[in-house]
Amino acid sequence: EGGTLVIGIADDGTVLGLENDFKSLKRPDKDGFEQVLRQVLIDFLGAEFSQYVHVSFPEHEGRSVCVIKIDRTPRPVYLTDKGSTDFYIRAGNTTRPLDVQATHEYISMHWET
Structure with a gap:
């Protein structure tokens, strides 16, 4: 958003x-x-x-x-740091990383039709 x-x-x-x-x-x-x-x-x-x-x-x-x-x-934006690529979301007033499955589900809900 x-x-x-x-x-x-x-x-x-x-x-x-x-x-x-x-x-x-x-x-x-x-x-x-x-x-x-x-x-x-x-x-x-x-x-x-x-x-x-x-x-x-x-x-x-x-x-x-x-x-x-x-x-x-x-499209989704990933954080790349020290050879690692991660996906984070905001949840209320917090920021949290998502594992592979949760990332896939989140992207499906927010970007894919």
């Missing part, structure tokens, strides 16, 4: 901002943050899915936060 991820706001709604995160970057600003974010997405999910990710940096209480809006993709 896609979804929205907000970075820089705690679960309790406290605005933390990204300013400390910016300081850790080679290019310590919003552009540098987005470049690193997009490179991580490409490395672990694949470049072909970049078009479904929209990044913005609104200000809240004088601090920068990152809002990532993800569109529904036309």
Whole structure:
């Protein structure tokens, strides 16, 4: 279905901002943050899915936060890390991996007609 991820706001709604995160970057600003974010997405999910990710940096209480809006993709997206390829889903406020059978069933229900 896609979804929205907000970075820089705690679960309790406290605005933390990204300013400390910016300081850790080679290019310590919003552009540098987005470049690193997009490179991580490409490395672990694949470049072909970049078009479904929209990044913005609104200000809240004088601090920068990152809002990532993800569109529904036309096919499943797998996480590839250290030679392993896995499939994860969001369930409420958690992220969980699915085994092979559950992955097959999930994909059949959400992408195949």
